[in-house]
Amino acid sequence: MKKKSLLGGIILSASLFLAACGSTGSTTASSEAVSSAATEPTTVKIGLVSESAVSIWQAVADRLQKQNIDLEIVKFTDYNQPNIALQNGDIDLNAFQHIAFLDNYNANNNADLTPIGFTFVSPLGIYSDKYTDYKEIKDGDTIAIPNDVTNGGRALLLLQAIDLIKLDNATGTTPTVSDIVENPKNLNIQELDAAQLPRSLQDVGAAVINTNFAVDAGLVPTKDALYLDTENIQKVLDIYKNVIAARAEDVDNAVYKKVVAEYQTEETKALIAETTKNTDIPAW
CATH class of the missing domain: 3.40.190.10 (Periplasmic binding protein-like II)
Incomplete structure (x- = not known):
């Protein structure tokens, strides 16, 4: 009986040791997964129309990488598509229109797209x-x-x-x-x-x-x-100030606020002046 008890104790101890090893490996793998997820950049898709806007926003995208945000630029060829894409969820933000244009779109399309930051007044x-x-x-x-x-x-x-x-x-x-x-x-x-x-x-x-x-x-x-x-x-009325727009439910999105803040900088003002030959006027 004593021998049987001793053997049982050895088997139990071995089982606990193996379980502990397995648990440590699982915890390590889980921690690595969490760490990997934490460093994965957040992708934000923004709809633009003109080449000049693309060049300005590309500089913003480059700076946002330091904040672990991957700003993906989606270029459209006309004014009709960016709001449709935003309303449908194909993109997260757009920046191509003034308030008057946005208000008109919302009224005619039962939409709730909302300005979350000013960009510039374009003559x-x-x-x-x-x-x-x-x-x-x-x-x-x-x-x-x-x-x-x-x-x-x-x-x-x-x-x-x-x-x-x-x-x-x-x-x-x-x-x-x-x-x-x-x-x-x-x-x-x-x-x-x-x-x-x-x-x-x-x-x-x-x-x-x-x-x-x-x-x-x-x-x-x-x-x-x-x-x-x-x-x-x-x-020139305030309704002609251009904006960054989002869906209404996303107006308080912390990542989108970082995108707006990174746009509204002195670096962007300088790029607007350079790209538009001092034509567009920053509106923030």
Whole structure:
């Protein structure tokens, strides 16, 4: 009986030893897994439109790597897709639009996309391959403007500011071509996709072009534009400040706040000045 008891004790001790070894190995493997997970970068997808924006945000992405954030840039070719992609969850943030454009999208698409940080005010300018002064625009000329409601409305307000047309005062910030009440030069207002406007210059008297597309086309807004609406910055409404947008449920996301903070730096201000030839104005 004593021998049996001793043998049982040896077997039990061996079993405990093996169990302990197995437990240590499991704990070590678990710790390594936790450590690996902790160092895995958080991926954030941001939707952009223009090449100039891509170059600025790439610098932001490089800096965010130090905070273990992998900012993945998704480039779109027009203004229609980034909000759809954000609403559908294909991207996490976008940065291409002003508040007026965002509000219009939300109203028409039952969406709740929300600004989480300002970027800049980008002027809208009128350009021409035919004229060096907007006062040279002739009777019957075609003037191309963006075909979306907010940028098209802003373009019409620009044309009114330089006395080419007069709008119904009741239209507010989003007038349409049908709101033109005076057109002394009988201008033909042609609405085109914003991305196509630089290419239209050879075919029209003048075109009102968003700065990002003008810069991408090799134009220098402060040099080449016949007029920029930011020349009278007091008349450029806050609704034309560009923003970083997220879905409403993500407005307090700590990682997204870090993305905003890393954008809103002196380094970014310098890049905006360099990339847009001192045209865009930081708005934070």
